[in-house]
Amino acid sequence: MNIVLINPPHTAIGSRVPDDHLPPLGLLAIGGPLIDSGHQVRLVDAEFGPMPLPALVDEALSGDPDFILIGHSGSTSAHPTSLRIAEMIKVRARQVIVIYGGVFPTYHWRDILAATDVFDFIVRGEGEATATALVEAIEMRQPVASVAGIAYRDDLGRPVATQPAMTLADLDAWRVGWELIDHRRYSYWGGKRAVVMQFSRGCPHLCNYCGQRGFWTRWRHRDPVSFAKEIVWLHREHGVELINLADENPTSSKKAWRAFLDAMIAENVPVLIVGSTRADDIVRDADILHLYRKAGVIRWLLGMENTDEETLSLIRKGGSTKSDREAIRLLRRHGILSMATWVAGFEDETLRDLWRGFRQLIAYDPDQIQALYVTPHRWTPFFRIAADRKVIQKDVRLWDYKHQVLHMTRLKPWVLFFAVKLIEVAVQSRPKALARILFHPDPEQRHSMRWYTKMGRRVWFREVWGFLARDRRVADGPTLAEFWGAPQDAEEESMTVRPPARKPVAPVIEGQRLSESRRLAG
The missing domain is CATH 3.80.30.20 (tm_1862 like domain)
Structure with missing residues (x-):
């Protein structure tokens, strides 16, 4: 399969001021196993410049990719940019499967999938094994519900998640x-x-x-x-x-x-x-x-x-x-x-x-x-x-x-x-x-x-x-819980240290307030 990895341009001051840039380790860590599985993989690193979003999308879609994977180490502050990139990709190439990963989407998957349909799948936790298994399942036309550690929308458009993936032991x-x-x-x-x-x-x-x-x-x-x-x-x-x-x-x-x-x-x-x-x-x-x-x-x-x-x-x-x-x-x-x-x-x-x-x-x-x-x-x-x-x-x-x-x-x-x-x-x-x-x-x-x-x-x-x-601040903003939603510390551990069950667990349907979805979508 033809796969493109996107490192979005970050808005943080520390990313814009220095003349030095470091490679996106998280995407490279996923790219290695995908290459070893026989896929054609390339990276578009938009931190250089930074690259304007239209030029980034042009570069990502050149070569007609089957999958586009988006992730950033500063995933909370980078989420609005990641969302905009996915929206622009889907406008031009609806058939491309967009996969999203990182710390923020790992936990906010319900909000994200309820707010927009531009992300087809979210990888939760470590991505090496999960992303490789997901691409293989789609390529082989197997049920994605058998892949641990992902979230997506079911046939009714509802956000669902499979059982947590197991941490990489080696x-x-x-x-x-x-x-x-x-x-x-x-x-x-x-x-x-x-x-x-x-x-x-x-x-x-x-x-x-x-x-x-x-x-x-x-x-x-x-x-x-x-x-x-x-x-x-x-x-x-x-x-x-x-x-x-x-x-x-x-x-x-x-x-x-x-x-x-x-x-x-x-x-x-x-x-x-x-x-x-x-x-x-x-x-x-x-x-x-x-x-x-x-x-x-x-x-x-x-x-x-x-x-x-x-x-x-x-x-x-x-x-x-x-x-x-x-x-x-x-x-x-x-x-x-x-x-x-x-x-x-x-x-x-x-x-x-x-x-x-x-x-x-x-x-x-x-x-x-x-x-x-x-x-x-x-x-x-x-x-x-x-x-x-x-x-x-x-x-x-x-x-x-x-x-x-x-x-x-x-x-x-x-x-x-x-x-x-x-x-x-x-x-x-x-x-x-x-x-x-x-x-x-x-x-x-x-x-x-x-x-x-x-x-x-x-x-x-x-x-x-x-x-x-x-920068603009508000004098009387919402509470933290109103802004992001209810505390989620009961789900703090994104993965399990136990081997997953042989039989896949049915996806869990999770509701989400529409107001929160609209807020997350910006």
Whole structure:
């Protein structure tokens, strides 16, 4: 079959400002198994440019594809664009089967299928096995109800879903379709040829705001030696210089992570590694941190979320401000950059809370910070906690963590926004940070900090301009539950770790309010 994978152009500021672009790992991970099953597959990556939607549709429909698969890593904020692309495709080629996948459609499948008929199928959860099985079932004219992990409309037009798919037990059994991209076009870290990879999927921790943990259902990892060899192959065959790990928590198993570090050190290739992990894992690994840097790890993003212990308890982060501070100190001692994520916008925060958070960030002394805003997902336990909060940002394209979306009790949006912008400037321009940017003895670290500072400056001014001139907020919006629907945390796990039953389960009919459907359709 002739299959096209579409990576929609993203509206997030971080996607538009940098000169670097990273390949869409999720689509490549699905493309590999489809190629191995004998299908003709190509990728249309509209992030470059970005590509105008009419040109994107022209490119996608050239060659008369049988299937078009749409997916994006920022699937909530990318949904309106994905929907528009599907609508344009169906206007011109109604016969093309459009399949939609990602975190957002995995959980919002009822709303999406009730609101529009431009998506023929939705893949729920991991897509490698499910998408391949779905294409095969359609090609062989077999009942699609036998395919686990999909949603679609039945003969009466009602949204239905098959039983959840099983998580992939052996991640090494499914290869990434690296041949779908021209590696020369993709870069990161200031022009270094780069790709996105996953050593592991999922996270064993119980942070109640996380939209990824339930999607992956359980934590699993690649074979450490095989993963290292794939990195070496990418370096030698395609000149890849940097690996951006997309894992939520690659260091969960010290044994597995140590085996990967040892394998990378043995291969002795000049590849840099960046990613995110937990501060307490860094503290745990104090005795082997010298191996991190030797294996190529140059920066960790530490998901600290907040500097207030009560807030950390509310969101069940499981860490502590003490371990956060110690992790940054340990990373610096071993020549690894630290980026601290800091989340604002919790309901009862005051200027005094923000001031205390700023002082603690200064005390942490991270090399870089990333300020984000509380962004709840309907399938997480935190959504239930925040369900009665008012929505001030109704444009779903701005639900990208870089825009305030929920009303606060004590701070107006403009006060929170400019407080966060001032905190970013103050933390990034403090004397210690400037000294490292200008005089760090490691030229690689100096290059990376200067690149991040240059990019951050461009994003900062773009965000300020957007807040003042472009973005629109509402004063008295709907509650979070009214905007997105009832809490869905009972369905947080998108897949099952048990083998599916031999006999397919009959699809479950799910109703949905028409008002919600119209709202989702935009």
